Amino acid sequence: MDVDDSVVIDAHAHCGIQDNSFDQSFESYLSYVRHTGIKSVAAFPPVAEIYDRHDFHFQDNDHWIDRRTKANQYLLNIGNKELQVIPYFFIWNDFAIDQITPQHKGIKWHRHPSEPVYHYDSEKCRRAIDVITEKNMPIVLEEEFSNTVKFINDYAPDARVIIPHLGGLNGGYNAIVRAGLWGNRNVYTDTALASAYEIQHYIETYGHKRIMFGSDFPFGDPADELKKIVILNLERDVEKALLSENLIQLLSDSNI
Numbered sequence: 001m002d003v004d005d006s007v008v009i010d011a012h013a014h015c016g017i018q019d020n021s022f023d024q025s026f027e028s029y030l031s032y033v034r035h036t037g038i039k040s041v042a043a044f045p046p047v048a049e050i051y052d053r054h055d056f057h058f059q060d061n062d063h064w065i066d067r068r069t070k071a072n073q074y075l076l077n078i079g080n081k082e083l084q085v086i087p088y089f090f091i092w093n094d095f096a097i098d099q100i101t102p103q104h105k106g107i108k109w110h111r112h113p114s115e116p117v118y119h120y121d122s123e124k125c126r127r128a129i130d131v132i133t134e135k136n137m138p139i140v141l142e143e144e145f146s147n148t149v150k151f152i153n154d155y156a157p158d159a160r161v162i163i164p165h166l167g168g169l170n171g172g173y174n175a176i177v178r179a180g181l182w183g184n185r186n187v188y189t190d191t192a193l194a195s196a197y198e199i200q201h202y203i204e205t206y207g208h209k210r211i212m213f214g215s216d217f218p219f220g221d222p223a224d225e226l227k228k229i230v231i232l233n234l235e236r237d238v239e240k241a242l243l244s245e246n247l248i249q250l251l252s253d254s255n256i
């Protein structure tokens with residue numbers, strides 16, 4: 001990937017134009033980061049453009065298939081000289097791996113406890129994990145705790161997984177500590193909405209090579225989330241690793 005490591009890269013942002021609960025368009029994101037030094041962003045579609053998160057018994061249908069397809073395509077057509085967009089493909093239960101293009105650099109895999117479940121026991125799911133692992137694409141995995149552990153240990157043991165928010169929405173930072181996942185060399189994380197204590201504890205305990213700055217825009221303000229990192233006064237090389245180098249390294253190791 002051709003990304004300049006002297007700039008800041010946001011490893012976690014939501015971007016789309018169908019879910020209007022927030023303005024989370026490319027233009028909106030750009031207006032938030034214009035004076036921050038953020039020049040590149042790993043973006044995934046908003047959850048509300050992928051499935052009905054309020055219906056545990058949600059059944060897929062043409063409307064949602066169309067919405068999901070458009071949401072993933074939107075990311076392929078945005079970005080400009082000021083701000084590069086690194087699209088991640090948001091995968092859901094149709095496991096539409098045929099829609100993954102060489103432009104997609106990662107996978108978004110997301111569900112909260114009350115939301116419709118991924119069909120981990122389906123053949124399609126196993127096939128999708130095989131393909132993603134083969135391409136060595138990082139998977140941003142936001143799932144409830146038990147599924148996070150099973151995903152990393154059993155379902156996708158050879159995939160590179162980013163547990164976002166330092167585990168904040170995957171059962172919590174300490175639950176991931178106790179499960180022994182942070183020490184797994186395939187497990188990465190991002191700083192979006194995490195506390196300064198967790199960031200510092202993580203770096204002291206697990207090193208600074210698998211942790212990346214993320215904002216979780218529109219839920220986090222990219223400028224504030226970036227300031228949170230800068231005021232930690234990390235060693236220069238550590239800060240640089242978080243702000244760009246680790247994500248560049250992660251993406252350059254993929255086979256796409």
Ligand SMILES: [Zn+2]
Pocket residue numbers: 012014216
């Ligand atoms: Zn997020």
